[in-house]
Amino acid sequence: MNRSEFYQALTLWFVAAIFLQTSSGNAGGGLEIVVFVALAVVLGLPLYFLARGFLALF
Numbered sequence: 001m002n003r004s005e006f007y008q009a010l011t012l013w014f015v016a017a018i019f020l021q022t023s024s025g026n027a028g029g030g031l032e033i034v035v036f037v038a039l040a041v042v043l044g045l046p047l048y049f050l051a052r053g054f055l056a057l058f
Contacts, residue, residue, distance in 0.1 A: 009045055016041040 016038040023035065 009049075012041060013045045 019038050020035070020042060023031070
């Protein structure tokens with residue numbers, strides 16, 4: 001992963017985190033899928049970065 005990909009992924013993580021903090025609790029409609037994707041990004045990207053860093057050591 002080069003630097004630009006890392007910065008793009010980090011920006012995506014911040015956007016998803018801000019969306020989750022500012023979204024209303026009773027969004028309804030099609031926003032459930034968007035919230036699910038945002039949660040997957042917020043929880044999945046740090047795990048992905050840790051795994052990449054761990055594998056880069058070995």
